[in-house]
Amino acid sequence: MSRGPRADGARRDWGTEEDGCSILHVDMDAFFASVELARRPQLRGRPVIVGGEERSVVLAATYEARAFGVHSAMPMTMARRMCPQAVVVPPDLSAYREVSAAVMDALADVTTLVEQVSVDEAFLDVSGARRRLGPPTTIAARIRERVRADHGITCSVGIASTKFVAKLASGHAKPDGVLLVPRAATVAFLHTLPVGALWGVGERTEAALARWGIRTVEQLAHSDVATIQRAVGKVAGAHLHDLAWGRDPRPVQPGRVEKSIGAEVTFLADVHDVAVVQQQALALADRCAERLRSQSLLARTVSIKIRTNDFRTLTRARTLPTPTDVGQEIYLVTRELLAGVDLGGLPVRLVGVRAEGLSPAESTPRQPTLEEAVGDEAATRRDAEAVMDLVRGRFGRAAIVPGSAAGISDVVTPRSTTVGAPSDLS
Structure with a gap:
């Protein structure tokens, strides 16, 4: 079930009045695990955990595993201790993306007003679809039936007059349920x-x-x-x-713009050598810049995340004087941020780099840097990285790597993250 806070008094029978309740929040139930169960029906009814090796984290868990306290983002070592009888399945990200895209296509058949907020959830505004498809509860039933028939997985749907309450309702409806919160009952529910x-x-x-x-x-x-x-x-x-008081005027916004682009890695063994962390940060900065250029975006802010072996997470961020999509510029800021982090002598378990404050490259004013004003060094860097993009597009990312980042792939487990991206998995 949902890990969000609930109340013992929250019910599924707040009423049947649907006037003004045109916002639906559709949330897949234990999405990654459900996709795996659809492909491995012999595992149904058993505790199943989707995750990697010992030093990775839980990506998803079936409700049978959750009953033992296992939840997403938990270290795999802890999950195995809490539920030693669980079946651990390695993640298949391409399969999850494929199912996610198909589900979102099905939602688009209901209404054009679909706002995907992650790989397994979306808001819908069905106010314009009610005459054609019926009341929101009927639409929710059609969605759930289609998802189950097409993919063998379940979803829960919250229905309300605002996005915020609809999301809360879907959490209370889990697993495999529907909860309508009438407009008149919104405050009482909250x-x-x-x-x-x-x-x-x-x-x-x-x-x-x-x-x-x-x-x-x-x-x-x-x-x-x-x-x-x-x-x-x-x-x-x-x-x-x-x-x-239930006041949330935000509309459903199709085609949400990404808020940030990032990548992170978990080291296969705790790293004491700062130079190794910096080398990996170079590779992560390069990956962020490549994705910025592929989407014609510039970043205004660079942030880092460091997790030590005691699972303490530290973050730092810096706003750039001018937006960029150049990996070297992102790395130089990343390196300075890393140098300012006091690890207390602890080894590093995870490092991440994120580009934030995104804006379209074609419409973002960009003040030339000093190097650009007096020479062509910065332009040369940008051109060189653009050539790297072309090479990777033809031969793969491994065909060319930035400087000292070569040769470190055997000590890390990479993971890319994008906030607000319709097809990403973060």
Whole structure:
């Protein structure tokens, strides 16, 4: 089931009134694991974990495995200890992408207003499809039937008047269910929930609100806005107060623009040598730049993620003076950020590089750097990397690698991530 906060009083029978409830949130149930079960029906009913080797993390787990406490993003070593009888299946990312694309095509047959937010979930606005297909509950039933018939997997659907409440509803409907939250019941539904159910409330924000005695959505809704803002900040406080009363004006936005592009690797053995981490960062920066150029995007901000062997995660970011899609420029910032991280003498388990603040290259003003103003060094770098793209497009990424990044593929397990990308798996 969903790992999101729930309330014991939340029900699946809030009513049948569907007027004004045109937003659907469709969420595949244990998506990666479900795809594997469809291909291996003999594993149905058994605890199954999708993941890699010992030093990787759980990508997905069946509900039978979740009953033992296994969940996504958990280290595989911990998952194996918690559920030693589980069947571990290696991930097949191409299969997941194929099923995801087919499911999204099916949703597009319902309405053109489809906003895919990850590989296994999407929002739909069915206000224009009701005359043709019927009320939202009927549309939800058609979607679930088609997904099951075409792919042998299940999905849960939340129906509400806003995106935020529809997403909460789908979480409460899991697994393989539908929950309609009528507009008139929205506030009552929200006020049964813990404050951690609100978008934007993580562990730190939840703790900050708890210090002010705010532990439920109802308590937050009836608190003074100024008090909430003192606890979590002015903008966040006002936003959370609006959500607590069901106010969420955001429309379904087809064709969402990527917010960031990143890549990360988990080392096969903890790394003590900073030079090895920097070498891998060079390869990651190059990969980010290649993907930026392939999508004609520029990045304004570079961020890094470092995870030590005690699973402590550190992040750093820096905004660039001018947007870029050049791998060397991204790496130079990455190297400086890495140098500023205090690891406390601990070895590194994972390193990641991310390009953020994306904008279209053709419409983004770009101030020339000093090197570009006095010479052609930067232009030469950009041209050289463009040639690398052409070579890789014909012969594969392994055909050419940046500088000292060569020869380190035997010590890492790579993973690429893209936030908001319709066809990516992060």
